[in-house]
Amino acid sequence: MRILLMFCYFSLFVLVNSCNETTDKKTETTQTEVSEEAQAATNTKSILFFGDSLTAGLGVDTDEAFPAVIQQKIDSLQLPYQVINAGLSGETTASGKNRVSWILNQPIDVFVLELGANDGLRGIPISETKSNLQAIIDTVKEKNSKAQIILTGMQIPPNMGPEYTEEFRNVFPELAEKNNIQLIPFLLENVGGVEELNQQDGIHPTAEGHKILAANVWVVLREVL
Template sequence: MRINFRFSYQVGKIKAILQAVALVALTSFGTSAYSASKTILVLGDSLSAEYGLVRGEGWVSLLQKKLETEKITAPIVNASISGETTSGGKARLPALLAKHQPAIVVIELGANDALRGLSLAATQENLRSMISSSKGVKAKVLLVGMQIPPNYGGDYTKQFAALFPKLAKENKTSLVPFMLQGVAEKPELFQADRIHPSAEAHPKILNNIWPQLQPLISSSK
């Protein structure tokens, strides 16, 4: 009887140890899962880089405030540069992906390509490459569509606008149809250069982007 008692005691002790180890492992796994990167990387041009604005007035800064207000933990890396083209974004993206390991990549590029009359084929290929690179590291992609005034030529204008929905459909990515919807047709919402939106326009820009971005954030939790 004494031997059986000791044996049962030892078995019980081993079980308790194993349960404790399993609990620690499960806790560690849960912590690891919840601490996975939910970073949002914004790769854009002056429209996202707060050109001509006081810091904190641009749509990216407003997005960060919105996330904080809604208690959503998703740090934002704003890698936007004024004057950036799709070629420049394509060249910079690999290093940004490696450094920040984002869960979501917002691509807001192309306007400067159009303003410079660059090849639509090159713009399309650069955007496609950025989408592919982002998906290659398991990041979700939000492509932000742009349009240009008709004075750049009817065909060029239409083909440029069509690039974004075409690429979104082809690559099965989320799309903001037109970043400046509700802004472009209102001169009073632009700075003196008539190119860059004023601070008053940026809440509207965020409202255009948020409906497509919010589901990506939720699915990344």
């Protein structure tokens, strides 16, 4: 009887220690997984798209706008970047200048500036558009000196006359050269003026059009990343 009782105590001791060991291993594994996830989150960098209705994806689902398509590309390549869509329909360079400081309260690694189209369509003086874009670039550099800036070039129909149209187109490469920043020559390349790639207003791209916009952006963005 005594031997049987001792055997039971011994078995219980082995069982308890075995459970503790298993629990310790599970805890260690869980802590490692949490640590890895936290490290990955810490290492994730951000790309902020700051623009108007083209960036916001007016008329298409949010996940069809070109910044979201860029995120899908980044995820497929397992790059440590998170896209932030800060597009606002109707945004001009003037309103963007007023909004950018608030947007930059969060840390940014890459800043994609897509503004100016609404200025051109409204016939805002070229000097004012150029000054506002420069102010936005200056603010980004001041608040986050390490952020890489990409400027998206824009063109407009010749409604305002050939001189205005030409001056407007030149604003973007001139600013890119002056500030030594990356330039996407024309965001709407192969989309602007193509009826089947634009919505009924003839201005805002369809979901298919946004895929081409994403491709236009990616040509420059991939070199930065």
